[in-house]
Amino acid sequence: ICWSEKGGWHRPRVQPYGPIAMDPAAAVLHYGQEIFEGLKAYRHADGSIWSFRPDQNALRMQRSAKRMALPELPADYFLESLKQLIAVDGAWVPSAPEMSLYIRPYMYAKEAFLGVRAAKKVAFYIIAAPAGPYFSGGVKPVSIWLSTDYSRAGKGGTGQAKTGGNYAASLVAQAEAAEHGCAQVLFLDSVEGKYLEELGGMNIVLVYKDGRVVTPQSDTILQGITRDSILQLAEDAGHTVERRPVTLEEWRDGVESGDIVEAFACGTAAVVTPIGQLKSKDFTIGDLDQPAGPLTLALREKLTDIQYGRQPDPYGWMFRLDG
Ligand code: PMP
Known part of the structure; x- marks a missing residue:
């Protein structure tokens, strides 16, 4: 989903995973104007798919956006985009014990210019990948x-x-x-x-x-x-x-x-x-x-x-x- 100062949030879509085109002068590459979140989707025994407190991720992303002079993404857009991602193929969410789908929403300044100010064009993406335990030792100290x-x-x-x-x-x-x-x-x-x-x-x-x-x-x-x-x-x-x-x-x-x-x-x-x-x-x-x-x-x-x-x-x- 994209954002511009004039048009607000627009063009939501799901697309195949692959490289994203970026202007060499995109503000994010020079001034680091970007934010992200991390959350997981879990498969329950009956096959249903759930995430844990994603409303809190949405709110934290809004707070991050404010600090980084990025536009606020409405929480219902955030939650809806998680659902749309899962709707493409729920089989991405593993069912093995301790496994989950790690979800990474992020937002970056894509406007091309040189000069230090908040960008007026921004993109919000979500990518995801199956994930096991972060530490290979499990609960080993x-x-x-x-x-x-x-x-x-x-x-x-x-x-x-x-x-x-x-x-x-x-x-x-x-x-x-x-x-x-x-x-x-x-x-x-x-x-x-x-x-x-x-x-x-x-x-x-x-x-x-x-x-x-x-x-x-x-x-x-x-x-x-x-x-x-x-x-x-x-x-x-x-x-x-x-x-x-x-x-x-x-x-x-x-x-x-x-x-x-x-x-x-x-x-x-x-x-x-x-x-x-x-x-x-x-x-x-x-x-x-x-x-x-x-x-x-x-x-x-x-x-x-x-x-x-x-x-x-x-x-x-x-x-x-x-x-
Ligand atoms: N601190 C930092 C620096 C982190 O990257 C994370 C992971 N997002 C956390 C704390 C823990 O936050 P959360 O429980 O929301 O994943």
Whole structure:
């Protein structure tokens, strides 16, 4: 579907997957004016196809659009385009356990000009591909690397938007993590360098011995839909949930004293993945040989039971894409 300042949203269509023509002067190539989303379609046992809280992806995309001076796509267009994609061929959604169809909506500035201003012509696309678990080890704990040289997003910047530039800024840190045998990079805040932010593509949650579930609150991280859902599940299971600034020191001291007993990463791709170890240039905390924590596993199961339709969905989170 295309957008122009004069014509608004127009020309919705489904077309075969293939290269898209792009003017060499398209604004996105020069100024990075683009945003995207990531969500999944799940096949339930009766064959029906559902996605998880896509209204939240639609709203987040609108917030990202606002920050990136892109036009707002109405939420019903967003949801309808997911349905139309599935209507082409529902067989794309795998039925094997742990499998899903990963869906990637994105919007970019296609107007051709050189000069820094918001583009007046934009395109919105959706692509999709079957996907298995993000981490090959399943729920095996992973190690993460603390980035001390790079930050992902600054105060007043684009950290809350799902825009390519944030990921571009994280690539070198992610490569450093991989060099140290870590699956993901952990970013700290860019102002004081002491507060936990998020991982390259996931949010982070800590679990205290007394049952409290704590997650960093920050203006410069992506507000994850998985995190929001997991915290709701934890709250409804009787846990106290805290969304507040969390220092690296709090995590380190908490692990050392035994007050923090679990840590996990969460996101559409990662679902809920236990963090076994945090490594940095100066220290390592945690133990990769420790099994995944019980609350991490329980929350993962609760969430995936709803997503795959194995348990009822009391929250009205699932949205039917077929039929
Ligand atoms: N933070 C970042 C940087 C991400 O890329 C993602 C994945 N979209 C998340 C957090 C988790 O967000 P969600 O649960 O909505 O997938």
